[in-house]
Amino acid sequence: MTKQQIDWKQFNSIRLTKNFMLKEFAVTSANYGEVKEEQAAGCLEYQENLLHLCQFILQPLREYIGKVTVTSGYRNPVVNRIVGGSENSYHMRGMAADIITDENMSAFMYIKRWKLYTELILHKTFIHVALKPVIKGEKLSYSVLQDKTK
Numbered sequence: 042m043t044k045q046q047i048d049w050k051q052f053n054s055i056r057l058t059k060n061f062m063l064k065e066f067a068v069t070s071a072n073y074g075e076v077k078e079e080q081a082a083g084c085l086e087y088q089e090n091l092l093h094l095c096q097f098i099l100q101p102l103r104e105y106i107g108k109v110t111v112t113s114g115y116r117n118p119v120v121n122r123i124v125g126g127s128e129n130s131y132h133m134r135g136m137a138a139d140i141i142t143d144e145n146m147s148a149f150m151y152i153k154r155w156k157l158y159t160e161l162i163l164h165k166t167f168i169h170v171a172l173k174p175v176i177k178g179e180k181l182s183y184s185v186l187q188d189k190t191k
């Protein structure tokens with residue numbers, strides 16, 4: 042893989058939605074000293090997918106439940122291998138995130154109520170969620186998200 046030139050100042054300033062910055066999706070538990078550039082480059086490459094993930098799931102969840110911490114967002118293939126991710130992991134396309142909230146069970150139930158996810162797993166300490174692939178031209182409806190009465 043060729044070394045990519047990342048303009049860190051610019052990269053660190055990219056905001057996806059009100060409470061989510063692009064750089065939050067470059068984090069990983071893997072020791073990524075050597076692949077940091079690749080993580081950032083991947084975030085830029087899949088920025089649109091990450092934006093959708095925020096718009097349709099993470100930001101509404103943030104507004105519902107409070108602080109949402111991303112522990113793993115985009116993963117380049119090296120990182121994905123290190124953390125033992127599945128071969129076709131949605132993380133590698135910026136379509137999935139592992140998140141922690143103060144109330145993971147409530148967060149899980151909230152995401153579960155609408156049908157915009159393709160993967161939703163409540164782990165012991167975090168939630169894995171992957172957004173339904175957005176088909177070009179298709180408009181995802183999230184009116185149900187705004188229904189907080191149920």
Ligand SMILES: [Zn+2]
Pocket residue numbers: 113132137138139169170
């Ligand atoms: Zn995951």
